[in-house]
Amino acid sequence: MSNLAVLPIIIPLISGIILAFFHNKVGISRWLSKIFILINLGVASYIAWIVFNNGALILETGGWEAPYGIILVADPLAVTLVLTTNIIATACAFYAPYSMDVKQETHYFYAFFFLLIAGVSGAFITGDLFNLYVFFEVLLMASYALIVLGGGKVQLRESIKYVLINLFSSVLFVTAIAFLYSVVGTVNMAQIAERVQDVDQKGVLTTIAVLLFFVFATKAALFPLYYWMPKSYVVPNPVISALFGALLTKVGVYSILRVFSLIFIYKLDLTHHAFIWIAGLSMIFGIIGALSTSNIKLIIAYNIVPAIGFIMMGIGVFNQDAISGSIYYLVHDMIIKCALFLLVGAVAYVAGTSDLRKFSGLIHYYPLLGWLLFVSAFVLAGIPPFSGFIGKLLLLKGSLSANEVAIVILALLSSLLILYSIMKIFINGFWGEKDESLITEKKSTKGLVGPIVFLLAFSVILGLGAEFIYPSIESISTYLLDPEVYMESVLKE
Amino acid sequence: MYKPNDLILRTTTSVIAFILLGFAVYLLLAGHNSPGGGFVGGLMTASAIVLMYMSYGMEAVKKILPINFRTLIPIGLLIAVSTGIGSFVFNVPFLSHTFGHFTLPILGEVELATAMLFDMGVYVTVLGVTMTIILTIANDR
Numbered sequence: 001m002s003n004l005a006v007l008p009i010i011i012p013l014i015s016g017i018i019l020a021f022f023h024n025k026v027g028i029s030r031w032l033s034k035i036f037i038l039i040n041l042g043v044a045s046y047i048a049w050i051v052f053n054n055g056a057l058i059l060e061t062g063g064w065e066a067p068y069g070i071i072l073v074a075d076p077l078a079v080t081l082v083l084t085t086n087i088i089a090t091a092c093a094f095y096a097p098y099s100m101d102v103k104q105e106t107h108y109f110y111a112f113f114f115l116l117i118a119g120v121s122g123a124f125i126t127g128d129l130f131n132l133y134v135f136f137e138v139l140l141m142a143s144y145a146l147i148v149l150g151g152g153k154v155q156l157r158e159s160i161k162y163v164l165i166n167l168f169s170s171v172l173f174v175t176a177i178a179f180l181y182s183v184v185g186t187v188n189m190a191q192i193a194e195r196v197q198d199v200d201q202k203g204v205l206t207t208i209a210v211l212l213f214f215v216f217a218t219k220a221a222l223f224p225l226y227y228w229m230p231k232s233y234v235v236p237n238p239v240i241s242a243l244f245g246a247l248l249t250k251v252g253v254y255s256i257l258r259v260f261s262l263i264f265i266y267k268l269d270l271t272h273h274a275f276i277w278i279a280g281l282s283m284i285f286g287i288i289g290a291l292s293t294s295n296i297k298l299i300i301a302y303n304i305v306p307a308i309g310f311i312m313m314g315i316g317v318f319n320q321d322a323i324s325g326s327i328y329y330l331v332h333d334m335i336i337k338c339a340l341f342l343l344v345g346a347v348a349y350v351a352g353t354s355d356l357r358k359f360s361g362l363i364h365y366y367p368l369l370g371w372l373l374f375v376s377a378f379v380l381a382g383i384p385p386f387s388g389f390i391g392k393l394l395l396l397k398g399s400l401s402a403n404e405v406a407i408v409i410l411a412l413l414s415s416l417l418i419l420y421s422i423m424k425i426f427i428n429g430f431w432g433e434k435d436e437s438l439i440t441e442k443k444s445t446k447g448l449v450g451p452i453v454f455l456l457a458f459s460v461i462l463g464l465g466a467e468f469i470y471p472s473i474e475s476i477s478t479y480l481l482d483p484e485v486y487m488e489s490v491l492k493e
Numbered sequence: 494m495y496k497p498n499d500l501i502l503r504t505t506t507s508v509i510a511f512i513l514l515g516f517a518v519y520l521l522l523a524g525h526n527s528p529g530g531g532f533v534g535g536l537m538t539a540s541a542i543v544l545m546y547m548s549y550g551m552e553a554v555k556k557i558l559p560i561n562f563r564t565l566i567p568i569g570l571l572i573a574v575s576t577g578i579g580s581f582v583f584n585v586p587f588l589s590h591t592f593g594h595f596t597l598p599i600l601g602e603v604e605l606a607t608a609m610l611f612d613m614g615v616y617v618t619v620l621g622v623t624m625t626i627i628l629t630i631a632n633d634r
Contacts, residue, residue: 003580006587014574020567062588072587111567 004047005059005074008082008121011040016114023108030097033110037093040117041086048079052472056489058127066491067191073127073490076476077327081124081254084331087458088246088338089117091451095342096239098447099349104149104237112149116142116243123251127490129180130187132255133173136219140166143248146240147232158232165228169218176211183208190490193263193483201266209264209271213256220252222312223282226305230289233304234297234354238345241297245304246338250330253311257326260315261480268318275316280407282309283414290421294356296344296429299421300337303380306414307333313407314395322398323477324470329391332462336379336388339455340422343373346448347429356425360432365442370430372452377426379459381419387462390470499548506548513541521616522609531612535619543627551632562628565621573614576607 015036022028051057056075060066074082093113100109119139126132144166148159181187183204184195196205214225221229233244264271286305293299311333314326348354350366363370375386382388392415399408462469479485517537524530545554577588592606 003587010574010577010587014571014578017567017570017574021564060586062590063586 002057005057005072007043012114012118016111020111026105029110033093037090044083044086048083051079067188071127072125078124082121084334091455092239095451112142112145120247155235158235162232169215173215179208190487206267216252216255220249230301233301242338242341245341246334262483272316272318279309279312280410287414287417297354300340317399317402321394324473325394332387342452350443356428361434363430364434377422387459390466502548510541531615535616539623562621562624569614569617576611
């Protein structure tokens, strides 16, 4: 029994409720949101420290024993992702006051922000498939509200698509859980894993696995199911885009990682081999999208798709190195996507447009923004001193040892094109002649740069400090490759 | 000007609304041992209030029920969450509930459970959400 495991869910939930009372007082909301998010960051780091030292925290809520009650499992993978979520949320909470309209802030922005964080943390920590669905809905409900916040015409159009596709996949999620429940008779993930193991994943279970994969792939925006994502992620405010880009699709890919490393692991040639193909196609189509547009926000949004492809590649290959690479890349990508969304938000704000053809020479007026973009392009593409490199290196090493040469070549080529797609913003927007119209209305970037530097610092630490971080990532992948540990720690046999 | 005479509607409403409210409280309290609970109780209360809005109009009901239904949502959530938080104080797993037998005046011995407080939170939240949705759409300009 340890109530610590529920704190990352309950603190943002209470914060959201309290901030709903103060929605009209912007000054108080801003201060309270910063204080609450820092408390939550502190608590999450403390829990991560405890879990990495003493092993997973299991909380049987209400005192009901393992397969009967709702179990919260704060294992090393979950706490790592919760900590990353809180780092991102901290940056966004400090960026928001400088980027949102007061009108948007008074319409419950901070309340929905904290409910989103509560939903994401809950989805990472839960050990129960139906609860995972409930937390998915909590975070999706908050995201529906955030995507239309402001009520612009394009926001309304894109939110219709977003809500429809997510409702459809949620219905499929419930259906898949119903099928699974009718076959194995439980929704507790550890007990499902045990029972799937007993029957060696016979035919109908593989069908349900594919159905669940379809659901999570829609949430995670993988290859054939990503068409709803890029446009709906660029229409809201930059802070909201950053939260969506960094968190929502990653919850989907986390669910795939959890379900296909714990439950459905007995027909690798059927499911996991298909993942490698899907990963490759996601890389190709995502990068084509990123190269096809000159809208800087859309370039970043399309870059989410190949990143999810990289993580899927590791899950598909499914050996020690590849899984470590996936986890490393997942953490790295959450941080850098948030930084990039905040960065292009700031660039679009100072340039007055997000169309790349309409501005140039920004480096003369905003050198700091320019060099931050330059560094983050290197981080994203995986240039050696930074964090993207370690993740990709592990992924490639794992795939080569499994003789998946085609995906390795594809991954290397797409990294090159990812670098080009971000560098295009730097070359066309920041180089070139001074644009005289900009100097008359030089805008202050006060408050916008701090959170971006904060996030990039973590990217650099993840890259340079790989010696210190890699052992814990490796221990997570060892833990994931041996589902017995999870089952025993939850069911206590 | 055409002015409808809705005397029968208003008279029956003033009777039916109280029956509905009483039934809603019954559903809320009965939830532990028979069908009912916070959710359906909240919906029933909301339907009673909506009936009053329909027959008496906006201004009249606002005067007798000066409640901002939107603030009911966070109040209800706070009640529900704090029943879970209570477990931190008593050092038991989150969301643990307990019960006891108490002797009250008039009612005699009754069984009171803390799960009832959670249901109260659900009740208030459902009432707030339903009324906010209906009144926001009804007030559309």
